[in-house]
Amino acid sequence: MNRQEFIKKLQFELSKLPKDEVQNVIDYYNEYFDEAGPENEEAVLREFGNPSRIATQIKADFAVKQLSDKKSGSRQEGRKGVSAIWWIILGIFTAPVALPLAIAGGLFALAMLLTVGSILLAALFCLGAFFVSGIIAFVIGFSILFVNFVNGLFAIGTGMALIGVTALLAVAVVFVTKKLVQFSASKMNEKRQMKTNQTEGKRNE
Template sequence: MNRIEFMKQLERLLWDIPEQECRDAIDFYNAYFDDAGPENEAQVISELGSPGKVAAIIKADLKGSAQTETYGEYTETGYQDHRFSGGTQVPDRTNVIREREESGRRRNRGYQGRQTRSGGNLALVIVILVFTSPVWLGLAGGILGIVFGLVFGILGVVLGIGAGSLGLLAGGGAVIVSGILKIASNPAVGLASSGAGFLMVAIGIMLLVAFLWVVAKLLPMSLRAVVGLCQRIFHRGRGGDKR
């Protein structure tokens, strides 16, 4: 007979006692088995005897009559019923509770020890970070400098193209107007000036188209590339890049 069979049979035999008393008794013996451990299950069953004996002792204890006092008594090791030759003993609940409290204190001491070790590890990490801060702060500053340099460099080129295109358009327009005004007095100079103005306008238009293309296509791609580079750098530093 194992523990499960023992407890099921004991519960069936206690059907005629109050439900709360039955539940208390079942909980008590389950706790007794838990405290003894699975390796001592057979020994506990041997000490308790059959479920019928245990049920009889529980019922006699609940009756609290003179008959109970005749049949059994509490000893230093538990309840002793003289009707059974096996000397079945009911474990003392006080001892069981005391053992549970001691087990809880042992678990708490182990948990506190783990907390102490965790606190020591955290302090060690902080000390290492403080002493190595010049290295990793310099490295982080260098990386940020490269990133900002790339970003502002790209923005500078884009803005330069835009400003150049606007300047050529404005300057070319002014030269064209000036050339047209000079055609009457000096046709050669007027035509040359007008041609130069048209050339400047053409170059300005080309630069404006390039500027719009950079803003619409190349600039987002460049920014995404810079962001991706930063992510790879920082993820590799944290062990996130597994490639």
């Protein structure tokens, strides 16, 4: 494989990314080759390795940048989060990696997704149960208020308390979920930055 074949293969592997992202990557690697010179082309190709592997890392980095973008509104963040997950999945399954490694990575990701999903589903179920119970207690209390004032007032208070607890728990769930996403994104950013620094260090040597 020569320089032209490497660039062509890399560009093909990144064809699903935005055009400006692809162009930035291609410009970077072309500049790397230019600085190394034609006499060092083979050494640079050995250093880079498989362009498909590089494309997979770039797709994952692109996903991390989307997840860690804090300047967008909540609706845009939701769309970016889904898009980022898609890029990660696409990067995994379009790369010519060993099948056992791909299966293991996929199963691990699926297990994590199911675990987090189960926790969130249980939390939502509990929130729904508290909220519905609060509404029922409030309605019952109001309906018997003029028949049995004490019991009616107690039921209304209980209903309002349950609704209040639901609101507090909902805020807590949203806060914890947001922090977990930010923590995961920051860790992935650290890893991406470390690899970028290593690449820049090799380039400067």
